[in-house]
């Protein structure tokens with residue numbers, strides 16, 4: 001070979017070597033996520049993260065592409081709840097970031113670990129407010145809405161930035177974390193070896209937090225002194241994945257338990273100690289209440305007032321967050337630690353001969369519960385056409401009983417409140433709903449992530465209004481061929497479809513187009529659409545969908561007059577003292 005040719009080849013080889021030894025921001029972020037076990041990203045592509053999404057996909061991360069960031073964010077939030085690992089949502093700058101922000105705040109409020117990763121624009125231009133493409137100080141905006149917010153400016157800091165985000169999301173009380181990645185960062189080049197060394201694997205991301213022995217003893221003493229004890233299981237208890245220990249504690253104590261909405265199924269709703277159907281009685285008449293991963297917020301009337309009756313109460317509260325104690329009323333026995341460790345410590349402390357609560361209390365609770373269940377039973381078997389909520393939910397109740405490992409997603413007002421009461425759950429973390437805020441729009445994001453994270457069939461029971469907030473994602477469900485069956489309780493509107501506006505020819509604010517056929521939306525993307533007008537049609541359509549696993553949307557026609565204003569929380573509507581005009 002001629003000298004010149006040899007020389008040229010050597011230069012080529014050196015260049016290739018040099019190139020092999022380089023990495024960039026795109027790759028370091030991907031490597032950092034992979035190293036920490038992040039397997040799925042939920043997002044919407046665009047500048048500056050389109051290539052990042054492609055490269056992550058090529059590197060073996062599953063990248064689920066949505067139609068709107070809020071739905072991707074809700075998917076990430078619920079993935080966090082289901083897996084105890086941070087769910088990751090990826091968005092573009094300003095508008096995409098803002099679209100994802102509601103879900104980030106929702107995750108924080110509900111204590112779901114989630115990381116919102118957003119691309120952002122040129123720092124120098126943004127900070128001088130010189131009008132960059134999608135200019136916005138995203139970090140400052142995210143901060144008050146999440147548990148922690150970080151920005152990475154140098155590729156060498158990506159490893160530590162991702163590690164901080166992961167640890168912040170899952171440790172202590174979990175929540176939402178914002179990670180700001182400026183466009184410039186992705187293209188930054190660094191040595192491959194240095195890149196590798198800069199990665200940080202988070203060791204023991206959510207360390208056990210063991211409760212103090214005297215706190216455990218105090219709690220058991222209070223429980224021992226109870227004449228009418230009650231255990232309340234919140235979604236924190238479900239999140240903890242300490243299912244066996246929680247079940248043992250409840251059963252060993254013999255105390256009636258009340259599951260909060262997403263705590264349903266930790267023990268089956270049909271368990272002899274379940275007081276779900278005697279809620280008002282147990283809240284009013286109990287004398288000692290042990291809260292396990294449940295907060296005394298509005299959902300429990302702040303632990304005081306009419307709901308809780310006149311009798312003095314003592315609260316035992318098990319929570320990982322010390323600040324939660326005494327948030328609304330005095331906590332007689334705070335037990336601070338992770339739920340799994342606390343429940344195990346309580347179980348150990350109970351020893352071998354724990355005496356069950358007084359028999360008159362236990363039987364009073366079960367009597368009330370049997371009464372209420374019996375009262376409800378005939379309503380659930382009605383065959384009215386158009387269907388009312390009870391007739392339609394009676395069908396779904398049986399289907400969930402026959403398929404206890406299916407995941408139930410639920411949102412709406414009447415559709416939510418009545419389904420929560422009527423559909424019994426049998427396994428933990430199978431009921432996913434609107435959470436602490438009662439937020440509409442979680443439905444399709446939750447359904448998609450539930451199918452992806454668990455591989456189980458999903459039944460999404462949606463009010464027609466609720467569905468509208470995320471309805472476009474039926475295309476996503478079809479695109480990824482997910483086993484999701486959406487049942488829309490179509491009562492022509494918000495709460496009811498009967499409102500009229502007497503002031504002008506505009507429709508009333510709470511009503512939609514009458515007789516809408518939401519099933520056609522699913523058909524538009526190749527899924528199965530069914531219009532169900534009676535309980536039998538509904539039963540057959542849902543069973544077929546659950547058997548086939550094909551994306552299905554069932555338009556369940558509900559009597560427009562059947563619902564009530566705001567479902568069960570109509571009392572929260574402000575009232576003027578002035579007489580209505």
Ligand SMILES: Cc1ncc(C[n+]2csc(CCOP(=O)(O)OP(=O)(O)O)c2C)c(N)n1
Nearest residue numbers: 412413414415439440463464465466494495
């Ligand atoms: C993000 C958001 N916007 C608005 C609301 C107010 N809101 C509460 S329930 C509801 C919809 C209820 O109607 P639907 O889903 O059809 O259930 P239905 O009572 O008719 O069964 C709305 C808009 C909310 N909770 N969250």
Ligand SMILES: [Mg+2]
Nearest residue numbers: 463464493494
């Ligand atoms: Mg409705």
